[in-house]
Amino acid sequence: MQAKVPLPWLPLTRALLRPPVGELTESEAVAEWGYRRPRILADALAQHEQFKSLLEDADVQVDMLEAAPSELVDSCYACDPALVVPGGLLILRPAKGARLAETDLIERSVHEMGLPICGRILDPGNVEGGDCLWLDANTLAVGETYRSNRSGILQLRFLLPSVQVLAIPMVHHNGPEECLHLQSIISFVDEKVAVVYMPLAPVRLLHALQARSVQILPLPLEDFDSLGCNILCVAPGKVIMASGNASTVSMLEAAGIEVTTLEADDLMWVGNGGPTCLTLALERRSTV
Template identity: 25%
Template sequence: MDRLFDKVIVRPPGESYKNCVSTNPQHDTIDVKLAQKQHREYVKVLRENGVDVVELEPLNPHPDSVFVQDTSIIGASSKRAIIVRFGEPSRRGEERTVKELLLKEGFKIKEIQPPGTLEGGDILVTDQGVVFIGESQRTNKEGIEQFARYFSHVKVIKVPINKIFHLLSGVAYLGNKIVAISPQVVDVSYFKGFKLIQIPEDELYANNMLYLGEKKVLMPAGYPKTEEKLKREGFKPILIGVSEFWKGDGGVTCLNSPFYKPL
């Protein structure tokens, strides 16, 4: 299997999800019941594709906690994990239950120390010995340096980000040295040596996609140009409704924290 993970952590949205931090103009129309249904469907698709899904309890005091990717970066091979320090202060505290779970599973934990900030959505892991990290509104230079010291066996490339919240909103790794990228928000020059699939400018949201191995790509429904482009490149898109997570400034990758095999 050529995907980067075989196991993930997820957390269903709680009743408070409608109060999440979001710049989306449709934020006020979030339907929590529909979000919960979409999340169950997401988990079902992961399990159908052989992913071991560890499901945490909803965390009502933290409306954004469904976006569990941001809490941690987990190295399956090294049995090391980083617990983040959120750049978005209102989200601090979401990471605690993830830390407890990983300690129970025997992981060696490193916590990002102030003034460092680091969020999982800024971290693009590849199987090429390279990890790209977005220096963004949420992840700073100190946080990136702490990551690089802890996971010293991989090369870290820092990518400046200012038009999107997180790097993974504009880049996805699709295995075999292939990257889906949106050049209007991410500078392609950092990805020399990788084959680039450019995502249509008017379908930026589709770039937040998750590679499930064997050419299967989980992506949001409703982006026909991206779907067609992936098919032409030999990929098999799996479409999923994530409208309520789009309204919360989240996407397909944000909903899980993978146990990365290359780390």
């Protein structure tokens, strides 16, 4: 049975992906898009296909959207322009101006797929999917960041009257040009187990996890910059994450978590977006 909301530890059964597009110059990549270096598109496309195969091997139905126009180089991070909520999807509103066109693309795509749209975040609100994390079926944590603002969070509360929308103020860290989402610092890997990057973890988030008896696995410090905290749970105790995070893999395996890694620097690392960023989790199966 499909869960009312896609709690991030439930078995993932259906996901939406969008392939990477666009190649940037060095100056465009760093100054305009906040990338670590230009993406090699051919490599990114091959890595995206490998990621799709890993999902399908985990019995996930993958809906592949058409490629966005080449100027929308962040569009492969499919989790950001929409959010699955009880009854359908909300169309969100990215704070990064170059991504605003993605909202019309995702709205058209989900409409063509026959999926219900429950509402839309409007100016001056901003919410990105990377800042949204379901803690339980009735509680949505939302990072208050440079990408998701107070107006957007208030709109979420209006659109989701039966849900507790828990605002989680985040830190400045490296500033507005670098993406720091809530999901940059926490990933569930099982029903009551989450990996957390403790140096940037808001106390409000830690209290919310404690109240739900969630076991915290502190991310090894050396793995944060290599996206070690961005982990996609495809079933309870079964995850996909970026390669190059040996300490985190060892920690997870010692905790009984089955880990699959993907070498995907041109897909993930260059744009600071890991497996959860690439994936709009449309459906997860209830285990109750």
